Every structure is written in structure tokens, then in C-alpha cells.
Amino acid sequence: MTKPRHRADLFLDPAVDPRENGAPVGDERATLVEFLRYQRLTLRIKCEGLDAEQLARRAVEPSTMSLLGLVRHLADVERVWFRRRFAGQDVPTRYQTADEPDGDFDGAVADQAVADEAFAAWREEIAFAERFAADTELDFVGHDGSVRSLRELLVHMIEEYARHNGHADLLRERIDGRIGE
Template sequence: MTWTVPELVRVDEPHIADERTMLDGWLDWHRATLVRKCAGLTAEELARRSVPPSTLSLQGLIRHMTDVERMWFRKRFLGEDIDLLYVTEDDDTADLLQIDPATAEAEFTALVDEWNAVRTGIAGACLDDLFTHERGGQRSLRWIYIHLIEEYARHNGHADMLRECIDGVTGD
């Protein structure tokens, strides 16, 4: 049996809520949108680089966003001593470029697992909690939320084009 990306229920973002609920809602909406762009595709389709001359693929976006979540929330904000899953010191493009359809299912699972680890890790944190960035200066948890929402929004636009070229599916 061929593995395909499962459907994920995407809950509408809150329209009226406190700031933390609003940020959580928008981040979850964008997370689910990336999966929605991939839903029903096979591993081979996820790996397809469908918008030449770009080397971008939906599988690469899944890997990239897994490392982005891990880096910002867990390594930088929470200070966990963990490695990124795909990017290395020797290859900072491995998340996007070193793809293999044989690993797509495990990488999809890793993305969902990362979301759950992030949710658990930051559950008691305040938006005003700070961390020191390795390049200097401090940033807040609020800043990470906004940055991740922007990152997902940008890459979801890429995912729109990739998916449309694979099988013609469009939509939000």
C-alpha cells in the first residue's frame, strides 16, 4: 500500500480572543494549512520539484518547518540541548534539498511530533518571556510566534504553487 499524507482538520483561527489564544490559533491554522496543501499526495509527489527551476518541494517544506519550529521554540527559547533533524553544520540546505520519498512518512510524523513537543514546552511560558539570540540581543516568545506565523504564511504560498503544478489542486 502506498502511503499518502493524511487529511488534517484545520480549525478556523479565533476571531475574538486574548493575544495568546489568537497567536496559538493563527500558528495552528498555518501549520494545518501546510498539511492541507500536502494531503492526499504520495511520498513521490511530495518529493517532486514541480516549479522549475526551483529545487523546492513539499517534502522539503515539511522538513524545513520541522527544523524551524525546533530551532526557534525548543533550542533558542526553551534552551533544549537538541540537534536539528535535517540541517547540519556542513549542509545548511539539507532540510530543503536532501529529500528522499522513502523518508516522507517519517518526516511528516516528525513535523507533527515537533508541534506537540513545542506546545508542551511553551505551555506555561508568557509571551513577554525573553531569550538571548546567539547573534546578540534578546527576543520574546511573542516575537517567535509572529516570526513563525510569517514563515508558515510565506511557505504556504510556495506550497500553493507546488501543489497546483503536481495535480492542479488549488485553494486555501
């Protein structure tokens, strides 16, 4: 007879958690950047060790939400906010279009090339956002006509990731039972 797994055994081992030992005390910028880094790492952790089929597995019908869809969605969110709205770059979204407004989730199919491209795009957008945030004053207001500072954008991105990481918790638990983090 197999020993039942206990819920407490399904959490990430703290000894290998890359989010630990961040900047516990810092100025405003360091605090915002660290909280956003933590949320980004949480999504990465939720996706680690899964193959393309698992990453593309949908929540429950009629939802099209999947971990891969979340990665694609957040790549577009990073791109729109940091490149377009704040840096003023004239770049298209990666996955969402007028013809495919849900392309981020609808295009998240069980294909390793699709998964690899999504993670590469997400890392690229994060790298741009990190450079932009490091080189820009917190009071900087974006180029999109709204009155939102970089400070407010960083808080918004923390909220965006935190909300979607809640979705990722449920998606990952449905795939292989892993919870927490």
C-alpha cells in the first residue's frame, strides 16, 4: 500500500527556493523591485518541471486559462506597460491582436516550440522592464497620456502578478498536486 501524500509535503523545499534572501529592508525602489522580482519568480516556479502538454492544460471549461497562457499574457502585459506606455516604443503586442484579442490564451497550445518561444519572450520583456525601471525615476510618467508614475506601474505589476499567481497555484495543483509558494 502506498503511503498517502500529505498536503504539507507538496510545497517547494525552502532550501531551493530562489526567492529567499532578497532585500528585506531597502528604500522604496529596492522594495518595489524586490516584490516584483518575487512575483515573477513565483510564476516561473509554478511552471518549472512541466512539459508543453502540462503547461498548456486548461483550467476547466469554458476557461482557456493555462500556465502557458499566463506566461504569454504576462509577456504582453510587460511589453505593453514598459515598452509601449512608458518607453514610448511603437511595438505590437506579441500575442493579442484585433483579430485575436485572446491570442495569449487561445494560442497557448501543447507544442514545445510554442512553450519555448513564450518563455523566451517573457524573459525578454522582463529584462527590458528591469533595465527601464533601473534607469528611470520613480516619478516618471509614461508616454501613454495617463497620469501614472513608474512607482504606480511597479505596484500595478506586483498586483497583476499576484493575482495571476493565485490562478497559477490552482492550475499547478490540478496538474500534479503541487501547492503553495
